[in-house]
Amino acid sequence: MSEAVDVLVIGGGISGATAARFLRPQWVLLEREPVLGGLSTQYRSGAFWFDYGGHYFHFQGANPMQRHLSEKTPFRRYARRSRVHILERLVPFPIQSHLESLPASLRRRIEREMAHPQPPEDPSMAAALRAEFGPTLYQLFFLPFLTKYYARDPRELITGMTKGSIPPPARRSGSARQKKAAQGYNPEFFYPVGELRRFWEAYAQPLLPQVRLDEPVEAIDLMDRRLETSKRSYRFRFLINTMPLPHLLSMLSGFAFPSSLPRRLRYTSTQVTNLVLARRYRRFHWVYLPQRDVPYYRMGYYPGSGTCRIYLEQSIARNGAPQDIAQSGVTGLLRGLGVIHDATEILHVSRRTIPIAYVQFDRFWARTVPGILRGLAEQGIFSIGRYGGWNYSSMAEDALTARNTALTINRQTA
Ligand SMILES: Cc1cc2nc3c(=O)[nH]c(=O)nc-3n(C[C@H](O)[C@H](O)[C@H](O)COP(=O)(O)OP(=O)(O)OC[C@H]3O[C@@H](n4cnc5c(N)ncnc54)[C@H](O)[C@@H]3O)c2cc1C
Known part of the structure; x- marks a missing residue:
């Protein structure tokens, strides 16, 4: 029946x-x-509750x-505090609006290229970003970051998936500081x-x-x-x-x-590594990690009171497996980002894989x-x-x- x-x-x-x-x-x-x-929602591991990676509400556009x-x-x-870790410095996000944080000659080259956007050579996401932001910033940030994030060559992707998340910088002057802080799809979150x-x-x-x-x-x-x-x-x-x-x-x-x-229908899986720290970290809500030799694409901390919990996210390509990262690698990365001083400050580690995380x-x-x-x-x-x-x-x-x-x-x- x-x-x-x-x-x-x-x-x-x-x-x-x-x-x-x-x-x-x-x-x-x-x-x-x-x-x-x-x-x-959240899941429990040991005495701790974790999100499945950073999960904030974005209510922009009323x-x-x-x-x-x-x-x-x-x-x-x-109010978002986020950075891009690049050239051994922490550049405010979005990077294209904070070029003053880059070495002067590099900044000038990128600014020159961005002042003369070219029509894209083809309909791919790679061509659209190259045309909008110029070849130098594309090679420096977008290509390595997006290749890692989507676990796929951005030349095989089309533009829809970036939606409003990669905003072009404001080209006009006036109240520049305020505009910069408010750029992107997530300048504030809940x-x-x-x-x-x-x-x-x-x-x-x-x-x-x-x-x-x-x-x-x-x-x-x-x-x-x-x-x-x-x-x-x-x-x-x-x-x-x-x-x-x-x-x-x-x-x-x-x-x-x-x-x-x-x-x-292609997609990316994500492995989230959640950690509990003995020390309080509240500097940046999240940091983007474009470096090719770092397997994670993003590190952030969970808001809320009580214990300090942070996450690292790693993309996994179709039919692939997460890169097995020794604890020493995680410790080295977190030390480099100023999150911990040494390994004894990591109290608990929990890994979860989200089998379908990002549609391609x-x-x-x-x-x-x-x-x-x-x-x-x-x-x-x-x-x-x-x-x-x-x-x-x-x-x-x-x-x-x-x-x-x-x-x-x-x-x-x-
Ligand atoms: C790493 C990561 C970070 C993210 N960060 C953010 C963020 O900061 N802010 C934000 O707004 N969004 C974020 N998102 C996106 C957010 O997770 C999704 O937009 C949202 O959770 C989708 O909700 P949903 O109900 O559509 O799907 P889901 O939450 O996937 O719900 C689908 C439900 O269907 C159930 N189900 C599956 N198969 C079956 C079946 N055969 N029978 C019955 N039930 C079934 C599942 O168990 C699940 O409960 C993030 C996503 C990822 C992967």
């Missing part, structure tokens, strides 16, 4: 939970894990979700008081009666409008999916797409993903969120899309 439900929501991360909070018709949320929160998300849990606002797990306790509370935990979805038949989990069978009218799009496609029957498609925007993505999402939506399957929508989005953007999806379904069922 199947259970009949108007709307089935797959996944209880920020996208699935927010959609459920706004849905009016009868719904059930299916979550594979024993807890809600997906990537934006995102209407700020009020909704912080209704039950207050959020604290932080983090819940009591940390992410407290936010989730409050946010998920009204949903719990309709949530089924430990219940992974295994198969979906679109013709029959039937879905199978590890535990039972459901019939549905609408589906909101937030698990990764390739996983959805590989479970789906009754929807035509090339069989090679799930395999050809390449030409294949552009040719296939938007059309597949449209085709699914026409059949009442809304695949949303950073992974369901196979996109590069933030938690605040995912929450907004989820709310809008729920409102669309509410209208169609009114």
Whole structure:
């Protein structure tokens, strides 16, 4: 016997939970894990709680979700303090707006090149950045950083994935200091008081009666409008999916797409190394690490009171494995960045791999993903969120899309 439900929501991360909070018709949320929160909650290791790498809310552009998300849990606002570690110095982020921190001759060369942007030679991300920022800054920072971050040659990627995260510097003069500080997609960010797990306790509370935990979805038949989990069978009218799009496609029957498609949607995995320190580090929220000989692309600390917890993030290419970094390597890096004096200050280490962390925007993505999402939506399957929508989005953007999806379904069922 199947259970009949108007709307089935797959996944209880920020996208699935927010959609459920706004849905009016009868719904059930299916979550594979024993807890809600997906990537934006915390996990426990020993006596400590950690995020899955730096996870801050970005509410820029008057995102209407700020009020909704912080209704039950207050959020604290932080003004970004971040740096790029390059040429053995810490240059304020974004580097293209702080060239005065580079050696004078290098600065002058980059400024000359940036004053005369060239049309890109091809539609790749590499060509767009080279054209906008000039060959010198591209070779110095963007190429090594992005190659490490995406674990792929930026010449194979298209521009969509950088969105507003690599802003061109303000070319006009006037209140320059203020403008610089405010550049990028994250000049300020928000983090819940009591940390992410407290936010989730409050946010998920009204949903719990309709949530089924430990219940992974295994198969979906679109013709029959039937879905199978590890535990039972459901019939549905609408589906909101937030698990990764390739996983959805590989479970789906009754929807035509090339069989090679799930395999050809590329992504990067991330290994997060979380550490607890005996000393307090609060200098920069995060530091970008473009150096080729350092395996990590970013180091930062988690806000919140109590113990000092920091993270290091490393990208893993498809079919690859994380570089095994000896503890001495981590200690050396953290000493070099002024985070610790010696290894005895590291009290605890915990490593977690996020199997699908960053979607890669390449030409294949552009040719296939938007059309597949449209085709699914026409059949009442809304695949949303950073992974369901196979996109590069933030938690605040995912929450907004989820709310809008729920409102669309509410209208169609009114
Ligand atoms: C290293 C890293 C750092 C990041 N930092 C930030 C940041 O600072 N700020 C920010 O805004 N965003 C950040 N993000 C992005 C943020 O994590 C995502 O935008 C957000 O978590 C996506 O939420 P979601 O609900 O769409 O997906 P998820 O959180 O992935 O939720 C999907 C849910 O689906 C469940 N699921 C999967 N398969 C099944 C199945 N078969 N059956 C049932 N359930 C299933 C999963 O268990 C999960 O709970 C970061 C991401 C990474 C990887």
